[in-house]
Amino acid sequence: MSKRPTGKGQKRGKSAGGVAGSREARQRVKTARGRSNSSTRWLERQLNDPYVAAAKRDGYRSRAAYKLREIDDRFRFLKKGARVVDLGSTPGGWTQVCVERVFGAGVSAASSGERGIIVAVDINEMEPVTGAKFLQLDFLDNAAPALVKQALGGQADVILSDMAAPATGHRATDHLRVMALCEVALLFAIEVLAVGGAFCAKVLRGGADTEILNRLKQEFSEVRHYKPESSRSDSKEIYVVATGFKDR
């Protein structure tokens, strides 16, 4: 039987939705004048992607929301009342999942009684997500970490980074750019995480570079690579998840 992404109100512990192919007939897109072959392929993939359909149905802003749900179902770092930084947040799927898990699904942040805080950061604009603070910043800018710390107002329990620069198609360049973003996120995490905190960041297949991996192993008690089912199999992305931040 084909599995499907599950709804937003679903209890934790069950799968956040793995999808083998859908049984529905695959929709084909005719090539049109002015549309390139790659746009046609992209459109066809969007139309046939069950996570795109599920995100629309469940009110998530991106299919990426299911990746964080899967990661957190497995590693369980988004606890009620947690202090979270979500780097590379736009359009906001991960931020929505953070709000649900930190404050409770269907509960507004203000009325939840939870102390949690969610600071979302992106170089691009993002429509507000109720319950989260948003900062539009280039996180590679030297001034950015201090501004995020200020918004956080103390230590963090979780640092997430789904940051990705637009792909150039040149493998080595894309790898270097993603790793640079992961590295700045990790240096920030080391500065602000509370003992026991968690770090989760996007890297490219092949995993984190040896240098980053060694640093992660020094700073955290457990380090794993994880590719959620909702991450496209033809995508080179994979996540590094480190838990149990050690005492400085």
Ligand SMILES: C[S@@+](CC[C@H](N)C(=O)[O-])C[C@H]1O[C@@H](n2cnc3c(N)ncnc32)[C@H](O)[C@@H]1O
């Ligand atoms: C894959 S998208 C994130 C999707 C998001 N997690 C969600 O659930 O909707 C990657 C994001 O990283 C952001 N980004 C790339 N470089 C950045 C930088 N230097 N500083 C901040 N954000 C950056 C991009 O603008 C983009 O919105």
